[in-house]
Amino acid sequence: METRRTSSSRERMIRAAYELFEQRGFEKTTVDDIAARAGVGRTTFFRAFATKEDVIFPDHDTLVASVRERLAAATPAAALVAVTEAARLVLLHYLAEGDLARSRYRLTSNVPALRAREISGQRQYQRTFHAFIRTWMTSASGEETDAGTALRAELMADAVVTAHNHVLRQWLRGRTTTPEVDFDAAMAAVVELFAPQPAAERPGPGETQVVVLRTQRDLDDVLPELKRVLEGGGSP
Amino acid sequence: METRRTSSSRERMIRAAYELFEQRGFEKTTVDDIAARAGVGRTTFFRAFATKEDVIFPDHDTLVASVRERLAAATPAAALVAVTEAARLVLLHYLAEGDLARSRYRLTSNVPALRAREISGQRQYQRTFHAFIRTWMTSASGEETDAGTALRAELMADAVVTAHNHVLRQWLRGRTTTPEVDFDAAMAAVVELFAPQPAAERPGPGETQVVVLRTQRDLDDVLPELKRVLEGGGSP
DNA sequence: ACCACGCTGGTACTGAGTACCATATGGGAG
DNA sequence: CTCCCATATGGTACTCAGTACCAGCGTGGT
Known part of the structure; x- marks a missing residue:
């Protein structure tokens, strides 16, 4: 053949x-x-x-394409799991490579030209995730392109790629034998960072926000303080 | 001479x-x-x-060095402002360049080789910030090197660089005439993301957490719901 | 048998980057 | 003033990555 x-x-x-x-x-x-x-x-x-x-990154284009396809196949409701699964796709590929991936890591660590190449490649992942997350965020939180939202999308895409790289590097260095578990933890940390409702976001007029509290103090002790805070906020 | x-x-x-x-x-x-x-x-x-x-990035090494120096001169208590000021150093440099910076942006946007070079350069900023934030975080939150902390430091370094690039790009594209104001807002968003006490963190036993609420609803309407939530949380 | 097509190898060329040497300029020591 | 040393410079020759082009070779179809 x-x-x-x-x-x-x-x-x-x-x-x-x-x-x-x-x-x-x-x-x-x-x-x-x-x-x-x-x-x-x-x-x-x-x-x-x-x-x-x-020649050191032979499967790079294929991998980026598979990430793009995985993201494209996602429904808006399952965007977060799609991101996680797409990133996991990349991780599993490197885990399957085994010694080849370790050899590549050795080379990229020592040869500046190869390191630069690898960084450019990682940027492609970042761009792919960014494009997906941007459209997801803007479609989820109103039509207008909020400046803060645009930045958040970029930050989250960075975080996904960095979290993946972080876990992968730990494994490449032999610092962990459970990369998939670490990956889940890292991605959970990322998702938590960029969770749909961050605490300090101020609600617009007419909106209501309920914040979950867990406290060791007696409720009656907390209430006056809460009341003071709420009245200080300008709302009756 | x-x-x-x-x-x-x-x-x-x-x-x-x-x-x-x-x-x-x-x-x-x-x-x-x-x-x-x-x-x-x-x-x-x-x-x-x-x-x-x-030749397209003539001041790159100087800029990275000045960032490193600014960070090195910071006290641990003022770490966050040091990060912000160091990043602002870079922004101000590009703003002062004016047309030269725009010309560079045009080139890096169109020439893949130059774009790759720029990305590698940005990675140097990220490494510089990362080294600083890592030592700051580990010294601030106990001696042991927590795995989650290591990732957080990396994520925050990414976020600082990305936020800077985001604002700079907006200015280079002529999308804003107040880059410094935008920069402050972007950096505030980053700091808020990685603030010492993220909202979703569960307090350990004996700790107390107060969450600021602003709501349009009458306080008496909110109280029962709050009470229910708090009691559901397992605290008396 | 013939042709069309795709893959391959060879040759020649441009241009980036390196190594080396020869020269000028400028300042200090005698 | 002259010699000397250091430094910046320009030129030459070389290696090698990457490109363009052409020629051969097998395969398959007619």
């Missing part, structure tokens, strides 16, 4: 690149070296990978 | 680069072109700027 041959030579180039980068280092390895070790021509390499750096 | 001559030729190279990039585009402009227009040799260009991209 042609596709199998193509895929095979592509796989060989990836393996050759990782091996050579680990042995000689990224800068000391030329594309000719990689192509020669993979048994292909230099032209073939650049047909499969646009740049020398790209 | 030598330093003036050096500074002058550096300025000439920067101006020449911006002009040529705007005219012919980034890829169609060679380093030789820039050097020739600036009246210097190619060697001199690479002595002043490590890469062709770097």
Whole structure:
């Protein structure tokens, strides 16, 4: 099969690149070296990978696309779980890679050019999440594009990507053996940060807001203070 | 003066680069072109700027250093204002640049290589803020390195940088004429997000939490509901 | 047998970035 | 005034990433 041959030579180039980068280092390895070790021509390499750096992130475009698809398939009501599941998609991919992911982490940690490339790639995830969260937030909280909402969407997209990276890095460093559990916790923290109703938000005229209290003090002790606060707020 | 001559030729190279990039585009402009227009040799260009991209971000290292210094000079009690002021330092720098900043924005928006470079640069700000916020948070909330705290520090550093970029971008696009006011609002939103006591945190035994309420309803109407909620919470 | 098409490898070119050397300028020591 | 040293500069030659182009080769269809 042609596709199998193509895929095979592509796989060989990836393996050759990782091996050579680990042995000689990224800068000391030329594309000719990689192509020669993979048994292909230099032209073939650049047909499969646009740049020398790209061979380190072979599944990047596929992963970003799968995230986009997962988000696109979500209903507005299930937006939060869609975000979590889309991020989990990425995490599971890296977990499945195993040693390859660890090798990549070693390279990106030591080679500035590769680190820069990785950061650019992460930005693509951020943009994807941002686009989804923005439309979700603006459609959920009125038609007008609130300035605060726009910023919140951006912040939340950042938080999702950073939380994912945080857990992944912990696993790559061998700091945890339960990355999925950590991931759930991290995403829960993110969702809590950006929960639909933050406490300090002031309600508009005509709206009512009920804030849940839990206190150790006797209710009768709290009431006068509450009353004072509420009257100070300007509402009868 | 030598330093003036050096500074002058550096300025000439920067101006020449911006002009040529705007005219012919980034890829169609060679380093030789820039050097020739600036009246210097190619060697001199690479002595002043490590890469062709770097000429677009001439003050980057200086800015990052000034942020680091501002943060280093902060007392733990004034950590939040230090973060805000450090970020404002960057904003004010770009505001002072004026048209140059707009020209850079145009370039980074259209040239992928320059955009990637900019993103890497922003990551340096994020790392700087992160290092500061991490030590601040861990020293403020106990000695042990809490996993949740580590993530929170990272998220907050992201938020600071993103909030700054958000406001700056609004100004670069001509969407606002009061960037400093917007900046204060954005930073306030960030600080509120990561304020020491987020609303949804459950108080430990013996602690008391008072939540500010503003409501349009009559207080007597609200009280029964509050009482019900409080008793449902398990506290007498 | 012939042709059309897709994949491949080779060659030649541009241009970024590096290494090295030669020169000028400028200031200080004698 | 002259010698000397340091620093900035310009030029040359080289490596290598990335691009463009062309030629071969197998496969499949007619």
